[in-house]
Amino acid sequence: MRVNGTRAGAIAVAAIVGSLVLSGCGGGDESESKGSDASPSASGSDGAREQGTTEVRAAYDKTAEAESARMTLQTKAAAEGQTITTEGKGVIDLDDGNSVMTVTGQDKSIEQRVVDQVLYQKTPGQKAPGGKPWIKIDLKKVAAQQGVSNQQIGDPAQTAAYAKAITDKGVKKVGTEKVDGVDTTHYKVSVDVSKLPGGDRLSRQIGPTLPMQVWLDDEGRLRQQRVDMTVKAPASASAKPGTGASPQQVKVSTVMQFSDFGTEVDAKAPSAGQVADMTDQALQGGNQQS
Template sequence: MHMRVKGTKTGAIVVSAIMGSVVLSGCGGGGESEAKGSNASPSTSGSDGAPEQSTTEVRAAYDKTAEAESARMTIQMKLSAAGKTITSDGKGVIDLAEGDSVMTLTVQDKSIEQRVVDQVLYQKSPDQKAPGGKPWIKIDLKKVAAQQGMSNQQIGDPAQTAAYAKAITDKDVKKVGTEKIDEVNTTHYKVSVDVSELPGGDQMSKQLGPTLPMQVWLDDEGRLRQQQIDMTVKAPASAKPGNSAPPKQLKMSTVMQFSDFGTEVDAEAPPAGQVADMTDKALQNSQQPS
């Protein structure tokens, strides 16, 4: 899901942040987080050993979800920057072991076909004009992550989710209550991840802040049924002489739901002759002056 917001330098990191969350990296976002549609009453986890138990359950959730191998996924996202907001909704299937996915997105009332295969993002839109008249564009997410000083884990490496689990401690997890998500009983937790404990944490801290708050809803088998991330990404300040403008910010709210575990996923790259490689352009866009 590649959405570039003009006037910011955050286009590339948005891609990596979104893909990280989509492939169950366990990575959240900076900023205050409020549950959407929550009807649970908050509860503290400071007694009866609850903090340790909650932490264990949340830390194990990503591995348990990945063990399902695949799932149907829906995602709702809102990006806000410079007084403008972009909304998108998506639905499709995801391979939880490899990170590949096939989705249909609706962005600002426009339909986009999207595939992720081997950490390469492919998109096709009816009104898209790719170089050479080709219907598909592609962006190599590994290169995008590398420019941002991140490891592949930030764009979705399910085999490395333990790195995120280790960054969650007892004091970072609070059990909120129980709720139904799509008619499934779940337990709702608020989680805070220490960015400095993550691979590439030093670079991430500069743009995301010291902690990554997120919310997760786990089913009775300990699998992730819903995840909410409210992220604030800070764009680097311009180096122009005399520039006193504050760093620009992009706010991103993402809610994902998972269901139908074990469903079939058939993610194949489009024929090479139908694809225009936009990776370099995406990298250039992320380096343009504010």
């Protein structure tokens, strides 16, 4: 996931940006009930669907209430015949989004921290510009360029967007499954992209609906979430063949798992003298897709 000028670097940046859209675990507003539209003759299946919708919407609040968790993250980004897979393991503060993880990908192991919506990465044996061991990317600036609300970046407990954007008829119960040894209920969910922050622009990039799958434990908390999407560049951003510019279409698949709720999280930013700011390079990569 290191930012550079190569095509692989462009795909990796797209994977980061794609993950930003997905990273909210934030609470929904359960005060707005949708049940009043149902007629007295609603079928049992309609009632089950409404119950599933309520449970999925409530899951974001219930997960955030756990305050922290151990998290694993796998992201696959594919474009023009090239696929980059990154896997991360660590802990996350579900209140403010701070996290400490080890991320592996492209035969590298990266130490990664997110502190106050800034991403820090350190690759052992590799120096950033100026001989610094760490790089940083300001996720707020990347989010602003992509038309994504700051609340979707690294602040899971404040993100009500998913819960509000789930359509009433967009939740389907798949069945019961075990996730990491825990009994869960598996749902397929359809998210109305236009109802997400920055939805108009996002719709042009990933389409009108976002298919999502969630696995909830017996306490209604998220144990696993999977999103598969295709990030498209607008026609105005057409890149000339052979220039090494960012690909026009990137397929991104992201799976997050949560466990050990309430675990301790100690996320601290590296000292300023040890960090090279790579935000501008990340923004340049994003400009070729936006």
